[in-house]
Amino acid sequence: MTNTQTKSVTPQAASKPTELTTHGHTRIDNYYWLNDRENPEVIDYLQAENEHLEEVLAPVKAFREKLFEEMKGRIKQQDESVPYKEGHYYYYTKFVEGGEYPVYCRKAGSLEAEEEIMLDVNEMAKPHSYYDIGGLEVSDNDELVAFGEDTVSRRMYTLRIKNLKTGEIYPDAIPDTEGGSYAWAADNQTLFYIRKDPQTLLGYQVYRHTLGTDPAQDVLLYEELDNQFYIGLGRMKSKKYIALVSDHNGVATEYRLLEAANPTGEFVVFLPREKGHEYDIQHLETTFYVRTNWKADNFRLMEVKENKTNDRSAWKEVIPHRHHVYLQQLDVFKNHLVLGERKEGLIHLRVINRTNKEEHYLDFGEAAYVAGIGYNPDFNTDILRFGYSSLTTPSSTFDYNMETKEKTLMKQQEVLGGFDPNNYTSERFFVKSRDGAKIPVSVVYRKGTPKDGSAPLLQYSYGSYGYSTDPGFSSTRLSLLDRGFLFAIAHIRGGQEMGRKWYDNGKMLKKKNTFNDFVDVSEYLIQQKYTSADKLFAMGGSAGGLLMGAVVNQKPQLYRGVVASVPFVDVVTTMLDESIPLTTGEFEEWGNPKIKKYYDYMLSYSPYDNVKEQAYPNMLVMTGLHDSQVQYWEPAKWVAKLRTMKTDTNQLLLHTNMEAGHGGASGRFEALKEIALEYAFILNLVGIRE
Structure with missing residues (x-):
């Protein structure tokens, strides 16, 4: 040829x-x-x-x-996402005129504060014909960010760490990681990550890395021996636990948890994997909410106390199984539960008051649409952020007051031309x-x-x-x-x-x-x-x-x-x-x-x-x-x-x-x-x- x-x-x-x-x-x-x-x-x-x-x-x-x-020409070249508050900072992403890649930014305490640029991906991508950032994880003291970079497009990310105060990117460079599956311990020094097999491209090992040490000395904490399972890692919304999940769609799920304040401890199994049982969890105070298909093809919602997770007889039903409704999403707030329920092909957002059990659904007013629970890192709020779009409505971000039912459009994708x-x-x-x-x-x-x-x-x-x-x-x-x-x-x-x-x-x-x-x-x-x-x-x-x-x-x-x-x-x-x-x-x-x-x-x-x-x-x-x-x-x-x-x-x-x-x-x-x-x-x- x-x-x-x-x-x-x-x-x-x-x-x-x-x-x-x-x-x-x-x-x-x-x-x-x-x-x-x-x-x-x-x-x-x-x-x-x-x-x-x-x-x-x-x-x-x-x-x-x-x-x-x-x-x-339809894309607004200079654009910003809606900021969200996590910890002491407001975080957002922006695009600059002519920029191919995002710029990750934050402001301390107030949206009126001075902008801090965490990562300017346009600059970082310049030496490469392909460049992708996989996941940003900020330490509890707000001083460090872990991120992955892929310069080949094989989804094999090199883990890097940047000091957000000095701007220094540390020499710690760990190749072949799962981008986006990084988690900081509460000590701001210990970072957990997943290593991928370069042949199968499957994430299969979880390591603990201590800042400033040789990555060759990182401690192997877990290895997934069944290569039919995918593993993921992240800090839970409550920040109390680091969650490691082994999951095989349609087969089984198994969570392991480690208290973030005890980084040298061991991951403890939440509930052992069992063929046919899939579940995911949310933590609030001393309770876990469990979305599970145990005796429920379309999933149901249950709750269990922290020290009883291995005992399914201690699980209490919150939302029963329904043959015509698929329970797809869950988010937990101090005063509310929010469910994403799929019925006749469309997502419906259901809000339940945790105290008086009163509930209601959001009304979207269109025949065909897509809606979903957004990123809500704060427990102590009555404001739900959600996303909405339809075949004729550009992507929109709303803040919804779950008490007053007031819906505020924070941003709609601007389509030029x-x-x-x-x-x-x-x-x-x-x-x-x-x-x-x-x-x-x-x-x-x-x-x-x-x-x-x-x-x-x-x-x-x-x-x-x-x-x-x-x-x-x-x-x-x-x-x-x-x-x-x-x-x-x-x-x-x-x-x-x-x-x-x-x-x-x-x-x-x-x-x-x-x-x-x-x-x-x-x-x-x-x-x-x-x-x-x-x-x-x-x-x-x-x-x-x-x-x-x-x-x-x-x-x-x-x-x-x-x-x-x-x-x-x-x-x-x-x-x-x-x-x-x-x-x-x-x-x-x-x-x-x-x-x-x-x-x-x-x-x-x-x-x-x-x-x-x-x-x-x-x-x-x-x-x-x-x-x-x-x-x-x-x-x-x-x-x-x-x-x-x-x-x-x-x-x-x-x-x-x-x-x-x-x-x-x-x-x-x-x-x-x-x-x-x-x-x-x-x-x-x-x-x-x-």
């Missing part, structure tokens, strides 16, 4: 057959060799694909730039899938857009890991809506929009429900004349990219074009290889193919394994060379195989960001270039080039 392509010549990776045998069944993988990023032939191929993309999309190069500038929410409208309805399940669908479009089948529509979904795709606002999406597109979110099974069973019915041996739901929604949108098959587009990323791969194998004729971003498409091979990062933790999502029934089921839908001789829609596939979640070779192999098998002349384009990983480019503006590429690809196919 050469990285110089003549016009009209499409790249083709060399076919080098590799036999892969499992359970007596042999698959031939002609592109297995692409999994070596150190191989110059692999790099040449990826670069050739990038050049081919630029050649094919050359007629819309100026349009891509216009879209980028248009989306960038003449945006008027009254120009747009949204709908929410349910579509019956082939097995009778009712799939929620959220749609947004500019008023006046015809619904007679003539308008183009972009349908988006994710549908895995219990992650709910809520109908929130996107300023970049306006570039589609203002050009006549409708945008639809299909809230398919595999997410958790309709409760825990919605997730359970879209995973493991029921995974095909996810794909079928998406296709059934597509067919409904065409039948109801929201669009037509020659103007329907589909988009999904990561596990949503797997979704894209599955639906184009199943019903390619339904779609004019598909965008698959960092797609997980080589399911069987990846899940068989436990050396690949994050594989083992996925067994409870997809199944373990070393067990034959899971192997057979995965093989029946794995997009790469099911590519066949048929016409495929126009396709744009996006990946990053350093992706830690979905390795670049999955989309690369998929595209290579599609090139040899497909019977159409439609566009098939692969874009590899040679400097980025799973999240794409770093920086608030650089990331827009990839969105501009996706939109230009879609718009060009329906003849819109300006």
Whole structure:
């Protein structure tokens, strides 16, 4: 493979057959060799694909730039977050004119005080083509901040410590940590962190570091021996405990607690892990509130005294289990409990007075929206901070008085360029899938857009890991809506929009429900004349990219074009290889193919394994060379195989960001270039080039 392509010549990776045998069944993988990023032939191929993309999309190069500038122009370049008070300081984040990265700031005692810059990420990022900060943790005396920095995009953070009084960044530099999982002890000298395995990229060890000492002498406190579990670490809201959690979604949870005032003590198990039992905890005074699925599929709320946590007979029910309501969030205040409850796909915020038990729900006044409990570090307040957005309402931060029920808008995302929410409208309805399940669908479009089948529509979904795709606002999406597109979110099974069973019915041996739901929604949108098959587009990323791969194998004729971003498409091979990062933790999502029934089921839908001789829609596939979640070779192999098998002349384009990983480019503006590429690809196919 050469990285110089003549016009009209499409790249083709060399076919080098590799036999892969499992359970007596042999698959031939002609592109297995692409999994070596150190191989110059692999790099040449990826670069050739990038050049081919630029050649094919050359007629819309100026349009891509216009879209980028248009989306960038909607962003208020000089902006600040709403400050929150923690301890003696008000903390906030700001962006400066032209700045790609945030500046982390604080003010002592009052918002009128002098600004202190904690970290100017624009300056810190200058020597690097990729840069990301992972988590900021300030010590109890407000003098030190711990943070992680990733300069590769593999989510392997180097832990650094900065003295906020002197500005000095200490020489203590600890590589391969879990960004954001740092916790200070109450002595302002001891810091706890999670070390990641450089091969699997899983956090698996918890260490104690003493300021000013050699990190090689750090003390190992805990090692997670089951590599199906993810671990996290943090200081609890009460500040009394440092919490270490081992969690495997859909399998089990186990918390360990250490009193922050006793940093050389041992982590004590809150309740041992038990298959099928998931829980999370909040601490207040001498009581723990426990959100648990013990005898409660959709979770219930219980409470228990500090010294009785291991005895479930001492747990007392506060909020019972409900079959139609999924208990998703919890926050605790001195006088109130706040619950985030998901019902019929939407979050409802419920406020309960802890003294008189009176309760009420917040009213949001829109049919489709997303709401969530914000960051509330102070127990001793009646003010709840929460976030709100909808398909037509920009992201908003509110302060809500839980006693007077007064709601104060603290900030709404400012969308420049003449945006008027009254120009747009949204709908929410349910579509019956082939097995009778009712799939929620959220749609947004500019008023006046015809619904007679003539308008183009972009349908988006994710549908895995219990992650709910809520109908929130996107300023970049306006570039589609203002050009006549409708945008639809299909809230398919595999997410958790309709409760825990919605997730359970879209995973493991029921995974095909996810794909079928998406296709059934597509067919409904065409039948109801929201669009037509020659103007329907589909988009999904990561596990949503797997979704894209599955639906184009199943019903390619339904779609004019598909965008698959960092797609997980080589399911069987990846899940068989436990050396690949994050594989083992996925067994409870997809199944373990070393067990034959899971192997057979995965093989029946794995997009790469099911590519066949048929016409495929126009396709744009996006990946990053350093992706830690979905390795670049999955989309690369998929595209290579599609090139040899497909019977159409439609566009098939692969874009590899040679400097980025799973999240794409770093920086608030650089990331827009990839969105501009996706939109230009879609718009060009329906003849819109300006």
